Amino acid sequence: MTARSRKIPTSMMTADQRALYDAIAGGRRTAGPQAFDLLDADGQLEGPFNAMLLRPALGHALQALGSAVRYETSFPARARELAILAVAYAWESEFERYAHEAVAHAVGLADDELAAVREARFADVADPYEQVVAATAWTLATGGDLDDAGYARAHEVLGEEGLFELTTLVGYYATLALQLRVFRVAAPGAGPAGQSR
Numbered sequence: 001m002t003a004r005s006r007k008i009p010t011s012m013m014t015a016d017q018r019a020l021y022d023a024i025a026g027g028r029r030t031a032g033p034q035a036f037d038l039l040d041a042d043g044q045l046e047g048p049f050n051a052m053l054l055r056p057a058l059g060h061a062l063q064a065l066g067s068a069v070r071y072e073t074s075f076p077a078r079a080r081e082l083a084i085l086a087v088a089y090a091w092e093s094e095f096e097r098y099a100h101e102a103v104a105h106a107v108g109l110a111d112d113e114l115a116a117v118r119e120a121r122f123a124d125v126a127d128p129y130e131q132v133v134a135a136t137a138w139t140l141a142t143g144g145d146l147d148d149a150g151y152a153r154a155h156e157v158l159g160e161e162g163l164f165e166l167t168t169l170v171g172y173y174a175t176l177a178l179q180l181r182v183f184r185v186a187a188p189g190a191g192p193a194g195q196s197r
Contacts, residue, residue, distance in 0.1 A: 005183040007044040008053050016056035023060065024049050028067050035102035040188065047095045048176040051183050062175070069172050073165040077107040079130045082117055083137035083166060084173050089118045090141035091177035098187030132157040133166065140170040 013021060025039060040046055045053065052059030073080065081104040088096035104114060116124035122135040136154045139146060146154060154163050179185075 003184045003186070005051055005054070005185075007040070007042075007050050010043060013053070014056075017053045020053060020056045020059045020063070021045065024052070024063055027063075028071055035106040036099045037188065046188060047099060047185060048179055051179050051185070062172075065168075065172055066176075069165075069169045073169065074162060075133065075165065075169075078104075078109055078127075079133040080169070081107055081109060082113070082125070082130055082134040083169055085114060086117050086134050086137035087141045087170055087173040087177060090138055091174060091181070093173075093177035093180055094187050095180050095185050096173060096177055129157060136163075136166060137170050140167060141174060 008017065010018065010021060024045060025043075036046075038046055038049060044050065049063065052062055070080070075083065081100055084096065084100045085104060087093070088100055101114060113125060116122065117134045117138070120138055122131050122138070125131040125134055132154060136146065136150065136158070139150055151163075154166070158166060
């Protein structure tokens with residue numbers, strides 16, 4: 001399948017679109033080393049960010065939420081990336097896998113740790129905190145809820161605030177996975193776009 005939404009060149013953007021583009025391309029995501037490119041060779045936004053330009057008012061709110069989820073939660077970087085990848089694997093989101101496997105490697109996660117999450121083998125995640133984060137994110141992404149035992153375990157390890165943060169993270173990345181699927185956004189260099197669930 002081919003992409004359903006064209007990339008918007010900066011020369012064709014409205015003032016609102018350009019303001020959103022500048023917030024993404026020059027914002028917090030670009031500070032420090034980059035594990036994946038936010039812009040393609042032509043300077044157009046990659047992944048979910050291009051679709052945000054379709055409705056800048058919503059795009060601003062969504063990208064601000066994403067920035068808060070990435071940079072303002074209490075999760076250590078490794079746990080955060082395991083949670084994001086649990087959503088990406090559960091939703092079979094090609095772009096999210098591409099982007100966040102790169103970030104995961106940059107924060108020190110090994111391929112065997114990523115495989116454990118991808119294959120829902122959470123007992124193989126060595127760190128108990130990371131194990132609960134990944135397993136809870138997977139359960140939320142695949143079932144949309146926690147049973148009493150899952151809630152009790154997550155609450156014990158993460159606390160109420162941490163569980164709120166995790167449900168927000170899962171909801172945000174599930175939203176992106178849905179948008180990436182509907183607009184058929186592939187990872188750069190992956191060929192024709194298309195995602196299945």
